[in-house]
Amino acid sequence: MDTVTHGLTGWLVARALPDDWKGGHTATATAVVALGSVLPDADNAASLLGSELYLRVHRGLSHSLLGISVSSLLMALLFARFGKWKDAKRLFLLALVGQVSHVVLDLLNAYGTQVLQPFSDARLSLDLLFVVDLVFTGIVVAGIAWSRGGRAGRARVAMASLTVYVGIAALLHGRAVDLVRDAAVRSGIRVVAASALPQLPLVSLPSMDRLGFATPAAASPAGEDLPGSRAPVEKRTVPFPAGPLSWNGFVDDGRTFLRAEVDPLAGTLEWKQRELRGADVPAVRAVRGMAAVETYLWFARFPVASVTSNQGRTEVAFYDMRFSGMPGRRPFLLRVIETPGAPPQARWGF
DSSP: OOHHHHHHHHHHHHHHSOHHHHTTOHHHHHHHHHHHHHGGGGGGGGGGGOHHHHHHHTTSGGGSHHHHHHHHHHHHHHHHHHSSOOOHHHHHHHHHHHHHHHHHHHHTSSSOBOTTTTTOOOOBOOOOSOSSOHHHHHHHHHHHHHTTTTOHHHHHHHHHHHHHHHHHHHHHHHHHHHHHHHHHHHTTOOOSEEEEEEOOOEEEOOOTTTTTOOOOOOOOTTOOOOTTOOOOOOOOEEEOOOSSOOEEEEEEOSSEEEEEEEETTTTEEEEEEEEEOGGGSHHHHTTTTOHHHHHHHHHOSSEEEEEEEETTEEEEEEEEGGGTTOSSSOSSEEEEEEOTTSOOEEEEEO
16 A cells, blocks of 8 residues: 555554553554554665666565564664663564554555565465555544544444455455456456456546536538537546456466456456467567566566567567556566667666
8 A cells, every 4th residue: 555544554553552552652652553554665765776676675575574573673672762661562562563554455455565575575465455545545534533532442443444345345356356257268268367456446527518618519511410419528537546446357368368347346347458478478588587577577467578679679578467557658667678799688667
């Protein structure tokens, strides 16, 4: 999730904790939990050292079970050394609670979190919510406002509401996976694996004619005016990150990746894309072994590649179908440029 939501959730969690956990130091306890809830994202600093390192480091050791345990201990020792509250054990537990809340929220989206580092670099995800979800954040903010004055019970109600919301997302996720798998089987597509990832929802804007600002259509060149006719109105949409209602469904058939936009409530889907799996593209095999390529194939859930050649210069462009359908340019791109007589060059684009 986004860092703001992490911090607000930590604040709400601190409100929901029993008073005896806070040892009469409510302000310090809240600060420790809230700080712990954003601390794992300190690894964003890796972006200053390059895109490849960022992909390797972000949501890595700082988000792992071992990493948050060690950093919680360091936080506790610092607060006990320089603060008025000297109970390092209690401070450790509070910091750990905040960091666990961070890891749990990150597991809800599709980016992938390496909770088993340094023993495994597997990227785990539950694929339930988009990385920014205004409904989720709204429940957190409402819970903080409603629980003012030390009303821990109200904060717990808000936490329970978040659990119900995530549960609804899990049901819709399962429905989306079933829809895309069943549609593939009906179409005779071999299903090696099927999955569904939350997509940034697009909301239709009201047409201008409904607001009274539309311009009547001009007469047709043939002079055949149709009474009351108007020029077709282009449907406009804007991204609005709220609710687990929009999904990308994926099928791996062993040779290609297929993507469909899925509406689990209506029970409908529309196939949008089919691409040869990136690792199987001959030009990709030729650049395997490059550190950047291996990092990308490790990071991407559905890596695909396009190849262009011009006057002996070959460019292999990698992208992840996980991010298809997002408005604007695709994020997390890698281009490998091969020029005769020169070693291949990797260029990242985020």
